[in-house]
Amino acid sequence: MERPARETAQSGQAERGLVFNIQRYSIHDGPGIRTIVFLKGCPLRCKWCSNPEGMDFFPVLSYNKSMCRKCGRCVGLCPRGALGLADTKDRVVIQRASCDCCGECAAACPADALKVFGKSMSAREVLDDVAKDAAFYRRSGGGLTLGGGEPLASPGFARALLERAKKDHGLDTAMETSFFAPPGIVDKITQFVDHLLVDIKLADSSRHREAAGVDNGLILDNIRRAAAQRPAGTMLLRFPMIPGVNDDGENISAVAEFITGLPQGLPLEVLPYHEFGRGKFGNLDREYPLAGCGMAAPGKESVEALEEVFRRKGVRVVHS
Ligand code: SF4
Numbered sequence: 542m543e544r545p546a547r548e549t550a551q552s553g554q555a556e557r558g559l560v561f562n563i564q565r566y567s568i569h570d571g572p573g574i575r576t577i578v579f580l581k582g583c584p585l586r587c588k589w590c591s592n593p594e595g596m597d598f599f600p601v602l603s604y605n606k607s608m609c610r611k612c613g614r615c616v617g618l619c620p621r622g623a624l625g626l627a628d629t630k631d632r633v634v635i636q637r638a639s640c641d642c643c644g645e646c647a648a649a650c651p652a653d654a655l656k657v658f659g660k661s662m663s664a665r666e667v668l669d670d671v672a673k674d675a676a677f678y679r680r681s682g683g684g685l686t687l688g689g690g691e692p693l694a695s696p697g698f699a700r701a702l703l704e705r706a707k708k709d710h711g712l713d714t715a716m717e718t719s720f721f722a723p724p725g726i727v728d729k730i731t732q733f734v735d736h737l738l739v740d741i742k743l744a745d746s747s748r749h750r751e752a753a754g755v756d757n758g759l760i761l762d763n764i765r766r767a768a769a770q771r772p773a774g775t776m777l778l779r780f781p782m783i784p785g786v787n788d789d790g791e792n793i794s795a796v797a798e799f800i801t802g803l804p805q806g807l808p809l810e811v812l813p814y815h816e817f818g819r820g821k822f823g824n825l826d827r828e829y830p831l832a833g834c835g836m837a838a839p840g841k842e843s844v845e846a847l848e849e850v851f852r853r854k855g856v857r858v859v860h861s
């Protein structure tokens with residue numbers, strides 16, 4: 542399968558980018574009512590990822606077996622012969638090396654069981670769509686949130702969206718990010734972000750690499766720098782609570798020490814692990830990285846207990 546070139550722009554704006562979802566009426570990803578634009582591609586490989594359809598820098602075809610009616614309509618339609626019914630007749634089989642994500646099967650599927658994630662869109666197309674809800678944003682103090690994937694991994698497109706959202710549409714802007722990007726990229730993009738939502742997962746570098754696929758040096762440096770430079774109240778840290786991965790006392794103490802040592806006392810929100818990603822990995826014919834761990838979503842009491850530990854260590858815990 543031929544894949545589009547990954548964006549290499551280091552500065553300035555890129556007119557087009559790959560979007561894998563536009564989610565309206567979100568109330569948890571920045572203030573007010575927001576529209577989240579999810580950009581495709583992420584350099585991290587977090588084992589608990591809840592958006593694996595956004596990991597790659599190219600489109601992917603997702604197949605949800607439980608929604609499929611086994612009608613076989615898609616099979617004969619594929620121009621590349623990439624689809625077949627399993628011998629057991631209980632599912633469609635995708636030859637992924639042959640599929641170029643043209644989307645013909647997804648368009649014909651009567652059950653929405655097939656879906657291509659990753660659509661090339663212009664900044665103007667995205668912003669015209671986002672601006673449709675401008676009245677809601679004005680009333681609620683909301684706006685545009687960029688998510689992913691990792692928006693900083695598509696810096697030219699992210700900049701185009703954020704800069705034009707502010708200058709051309711007068712929108713409030715937010716960005717969810719891992720902060721895994723060179724400092725020059727971070728600074729060029731975040732100047733157009735009103736509210737930064739930054740993940741902090743593990744304080745130890747080798748444990749971070751094991752759990753998320755990359756070292757955390759850049760991430761921690763970027764957090765330190767942003768905490769020193771940004772106006773107070775414009776940055777929130779978010780701790781994904783992943784049982785058995787990062788909720789141990791050693792990591793909690795180290796993360797709390799890092800946060801309380803920052804130039805401004807950044808607030809922290811705990812985001813408990815959930816299993817939304819498990820089925821999505823399966824829909825992409827990929828193994829769920831936490832399969833076999835016996836991990837369950839932590840209950841309310843466990844989350845509150847962890848928040849209390851952070852508070853006792855001097856961290857300001859918030860809920861959005
Ligand atoms: S997306 Fe296109 S190439 Fe891929 S399986 Fe569907 S019809 Fe075939």
Ligand code: SF4
Nearest residue numbers: 609610612613615650
């Ligand atoms: S067209 Fe849709 S419902 Fe029918 S077999 Fe294909 S995926 Fe299943």
